[in-house]
């Protein structure tokens with residue numbers, strides 16, 4: 061087949077700029093595979109890309125979509141695994157909102173035992189992001205107090221489960237009672253409804269946070285710095301309320317804090333392959349055993365990608381939204 065169905069961003073704007081289109085089926089380059097997509101995960105960075113504020117890195121597809129599940133149908137030179145016919149889930153440089161997508165073989169992982177392709181499509185983006193930021197960069201240790209903002213998000217629901225599994229004490233913020241309850245059900249020790257309670261006060265009463273994962277930014281940055289315990293770490297993965305703030309750095313010095321962060325997509329193929337290796341060793345056995353699983357919010361057909369984005373930006377969802385291809 062030479063042509064495939066896909067969803068393209070016709071111009072920067074709201075969900076309505078996502079429109080069905082026809083594109084050539086990609087060919088695998090050296091080290092890549094082509095996957096016949098079964099499901100594609102929907103992530104907040106897709107909405108940022110659609111709005112014109114998160115350009116694809118050089119060489120990546122302009123089509124949205126950072127993760128998928130499906131069957132490998134073509135293999136480029138130099139690939140030992142996966143093979144044609146294997147079912148995988150994969151982190152993508154872009155292009156997941158389509159019938160076929162090319163991605164480095166090293167960014168594929170097996171579909172966990174007993175898990176459907178729908179759930180598997182929702183693993184790569186949040187598990188790569190949480191593992192690299194919370195464990196590799198943030199150095200979360202068992203027994204530490206870990207505060208996750210946006211606890212009910214795709215990222216948050218993954219972070220709660222992994223942190224809890226590895227023995228951390230998990231605290232979250234979320235914007236409604238229902239979202240707070242979902243976080244508690246997943247293993248959070250305390251869920252703070254930020255519309256009713258001040259997370260700084262709650263966490264200080266606990267002795268402060270050793271690690272904070274933040275996607276909000278804005279005035280949360282100075283409040284996070286106040287919230288951190290001595291030697292605490294703040295890992296910034298997004299700025300839903302903006303990146304430019306005034307900050308008193310004296311607290312950073314006095315409490316010996318570390319402020320860091322990262323974005324996944326622009327990192328090298330090798331860097332992302334290293335994250336995949338750690339996930340395969342340390343996290344996939346937990347998924348195989350059913351000890352952790354993605355939290356599913358809703359499913360839309362590929363053609364209704366605009367409705368999926370509207371649901372995500374309406375922020376009533378809990379967990380992951382997925383497109384059926």
Ligand SMILES: NC(=O)c1ccc[n+]([C@@H]2O[C@H](COP(=O)([O-])OP(=O)(O)OC[C@H]3O[C@@H](n4cnc5c(N)ncnc54)[C@H](OP(=O)(O)O)[C@@H]3O)[C@@H](O)[C@H]2O)c1
Nearest residue numbers: 103104189210213214215234235275297298300322323324
């Ligand atoms: N750095 C990276 O590599 C990377 C990779 C993937 C995702 N991300 C970022 O991580 C965040 C979560 O991604 P996701 O796909 O899991 O998204 P998502 O499910 O849409 O989650 C966004 C969450 O943020 C909360 N939130 C708090 N303040 C907000 C505000 N001012 N505006 C909008 N939402 C607000 C929302 O719920 P409530 O406010 O109701 O609690 C919601 O749970 C996104 O910002 C995304 O860009 C970063």
